[in-house]
Amino acid sequence: MKELIAFVAAVPVTVEVFGALYAVFDAWRDRDSRSAALERLALPLAAWGMLWWWVGASGWQILFTAFAAILVCHIAVFYVGRWLIQRSAIQTIAVDTDRDQEIL
C-alpha cells in the first residue's frame, strides 16, 4: 500500500521536478532568468527528497518508475500526437453549405 501511495504521489512530484529542471535549460540562455529558474527547483526537489525519505532508500525503484513513466508519456504524446495529426480521420473537417459537400 505504501508503495502505491508513494507512486501516486511521485507522479506529480516528478512532473514538477522534471518541468523545473527543463525550465532551467529554457532559462539558461537568459542571464536574468537563470537564478530564478534555479531557485524554482528548490521546492519540487525538496518534495522529491521528502518522498524518498518517507518511502525509504530501498524505494528508489518506485521513484525511478514514476520518472520513467513521465518521460515515456512525454515522448509518446509528442510523437503519437504528430502521427495522429497527419491522419485525416482525426483532422477537423470543413463543410461548405453552398456546395453540398465537404470542401475537401
Next chain:
Amino acid sequence: MSHIVRLNAAATRGIDQVGAKAATLGELAVRHNVPDGFVIVTDAFVEHFERHGLDLGDSSTGDPGAIPNGETLARLRALPLDTDFARQVQQAFSELPSANGRSPTCVVRSSAVGEDGKASSFAGQHATYYYVERADLEQRVVDCWLSAWSDEVQSYRSQIGLNEPVRMAVIVQLMVASEVSGVSFTKDPTGRRRDAMVIESCWGLGAALVDGRVTPDCYVLRRTTHELIERRLGSKRFKVAEDLLDPVGTRLQPVPRHQQRTATLNDAQLRAVAELAAACESERGAPQDVEWAIANGSLFLLQSRPISTHTREPTPPDGRWVAFKPILENFTDALTPLTVDIVRRVLPRFGQFIDGRYYLNFDSMRRWVPLHVSDTELVELLLLKSERSDYRLNWSRLSAIVGFLAIAYVSTGLLWVRSRHMPFITLADFRKRCDTMLANPKLDALDTLRQLLLGPHPFAAASQFPFQANISSTRYFFLHAALRWYLRRFAPSFDLAQIAPLCAGTRDMLSTRLIDQLRQTALVAEQTPAIRQLMQSDRLEELPNQLAVHPAAAPFVASFEAFIADYGHRGTREVELAAPRWREDPTPLFVMIRNLLREGFTEPLSVQAEIRNSQAERALDTALTGRAKRFAARWLVRRIRYYAALRENTRHYTMLAFATVRAKVLAMEQQLLEQGALKCADDIFYLTWDEVSALQRDPIPAPTQQARIRGRRLTHMRRNRTQPPLTVNVDYHPPQRGVGVLEGQCASPGIAEGTVRLVFDPATDGEIRAGEILVAPYTDPAWTPLFLGAAAVVVETGSYLSHAGTIARELGIPCLVDVDGVMEVLRNGQRICVDATQGKAFLLAEMDAGDTRP
C-alpha cells in the same frame, strides 16, 4: 424578319426573342445614357444550331433538348455563321458610331431567355467579350452562344431547377472604356438594412467586381434621401484595364497602390449613381441590381435587372455547432478555402469549419462543461456573454474532467510546468526556426505549418512551442477570476475597476513594445523636417521609394527597418493566409506614424501603464490588512501579468508561423503563375490544398478550374458581407438590445465621451484624431497603434481576453467589447458616451431627447 434589332427597339421584339436583359436595356436606353448597340435575336441562335444538327428541345412539350459534350462544343465552335446572317451582323456593326475616326470596338454579351429573372441571375456565368473588333465579331457571337452549355451554367441551371430549353440572344454594344465601374443594389441584398441602398465600385471595367477579383469599395446610402451611411474602402488590388493596348495580354492588371486606398467615387458621382439606380427601380417597379460605368466624366447605364432573390437553399451541416468567442475573434471574416484547408489539417476534430468559420461541437461542449445549464445558457457561456456566477455544478461531469486533467497533467505536464516561467527573450529563437523552414525547399506550406506548430522534438526548448504555450496561457482567465473573488472577500473597500490598471504595466508584452517602437520611429521622423513633409503625402505607398533616395532619410529608414524586422510579419487578419503582412505592404504603418506626428506624443505606453499600476498597487495595499493577504494578492497580480504577456507574446510568434506559411504559399503561387497553371495572383487561395498539390504535379489546369475559382471568390465575398451565425442547429436567440443604448462587455473600465470614428480596416482607413472614439468590428495587433489617440474603444466582437481589451487596459482607456451591431448602428461624427464600467454606450443625440444619461 431580320435577326438583328437595334438596342433601343429591342423590347418591341418581345422577351422570347431578345431575352429580358436586352429588352430591359432597350427600354432604359430611351431615357438613360446606355451605350449604343444591337441585339441578335434568339431565332438566329435556333437556326444556327439546328442547321448543325443540335437538338434544342421544345418548351411546349417540356423537352429541354440535348446538352452537347466537350467534343460537340469544340466542333460547333469551329462552324461559321450562315453567310447571309454574317452579312447582317457586319452591317449592323458598321452602323455603330465610330470614335475619333477609328473603327469601334464592342462588347458581346449574352441575353438568354430566363437569364435575369427575380428567381435567377446568371451574372458573369455566360461569356462576355470585351474590346471585340469587327474581324472577331462573328466568332465571339458563336462563343457567347456556346457559353450557355458551359459546366458552370449547367450546374447553376440544375441548382435552381431551370429545365427550359436554352434560347440565347446576344447584345453587341459599343465598348465603354470605363475608369470606374460598379454595381448598385437599390435594396440591401443581404437584407440587413431595410432602408439602405448599396453601391459597390472598382477601378476599370466592372468584370473584376462581377468575377469577385477585387474587394470593391462599398457605399451604403439611405434609399430615400441618398444620405451616405457607411463607406468602406476595399483593397481593389486588381482591375480589368480600361484600355487593352495588348489584346493578347492579361486583362487583369495590378492597381497602383495609391489608387487601392483611394475612394473610387466622389460625392457628386456617388449621388449621380444613386439617382440612376433609383430611377431604374422606379421605372422597373421593383428593386434593381444596376451595373454602371464612368468614362470621360459620363455615367453610363450598362444593365439593370431585378435583384435575384433566389439563392440555393444551403445544406445545413449535421450536428449542432457553436462559435467560441476567443476563436471567433480570429475569424471575423470567412477564411479563404486554402487557408481553411491548411489550418483544418493541423487541428484535431474538436470543431468544424462551416463556410470558412470555425465552430465547436455543441454536444461535445455540453459534455465538457461541468454545470447544469440550458442550451441558451451554454451558448452564452461559450460566447462569454454570461455574467452569472450561480450555476449549479454537475459533479459527475466535474469528476470526469478532473480525471481527464490528471491524465493530461501526466502526459503533457512538462510543457505546462515550463510555460509557467518562460523567459520571453528566448521566444525569439522561434524566428530562426521559421527562417530555416522558409529556406528549406523540401518542405511545403502544410508541412511547414505542422512542424512549426508541433515543435521539432520532445526535448526542444519551450520557446519552440509558442502555440501550445499560447493555449496554456488561458490560466490568465482563471487567475483573474480568482483575484476578483479574493479582493471581494478580503478587500471589500477596493474598487474592482482598479483591477485593470493593477494587472497592466507589463513591460515584456510585445504588443505594447510594438506601440512604443512605432512611437520611437515616429519620433525619429519628427526630428527630420523632410521626413515630416513626406509623411503628409497622399501617396504614402510611394514613400519607400522616396525614402530610398532621400539624403536625410537614413535614421528614419534604419528605425523603420528595425521595426519591420521585429514586427513585419504582423498585419490585419493574421490567420488568413491571403492577407498581406506589414513587411509586404507597410502603408498602414506610415498612416499610423502620420497619426502620431499629427496628434503629438505622450509618454511611452509602458511608462504610462506603470504609473497607473503603481497607483493601483498603493490602493491595494491600503485595502488589504496583513502581510500574508498582501503577499497572496500580489502573487496573483504578478501571475496575471505574466500570463497576459505570455498570451500576447506567444500569439506574436504563432503568427510568425502563419506568415512563414504564407511566404511558402506565395512561392508556390509564383511558380504556378509562371507555368500558366494559374491565371491571376490570389487565385491560389481559392483552391484547396489537394487541388494546389495536383497543379504542382501536373501544371495543366482542369477546364472547370477558373469557373470553380470564380464561384468560390463570389461566395467568399458574399459571406464576408453577412454576419456569421453564432450557432448552427442550436435554438439560440440573442437578447434584443435597447433603443439608443448599446450594450456590451467591459474589457477596460472607465467613461469617455467623444465623436464616433468607424474603422473597418486599418489597412485602408487608419486615420484617427485625438479624442475620437474608435469603433471597430474586431481588433488584432495591427489595430494597436490606432488606440493611442482614441478616447475609448468600442468593438463589435471580442471579450475581456481579446486583444482590444488587453491593449486598452495597458493604455488605461475605456473599452467596450461584444457590442452587437455597433458597426451598423453608429455613424461617423455622432457623439456618444462610453461607460465601459457599466458595459454601455449611449447615443448622446437620443439622450438629449429624454433618455437617461450615465
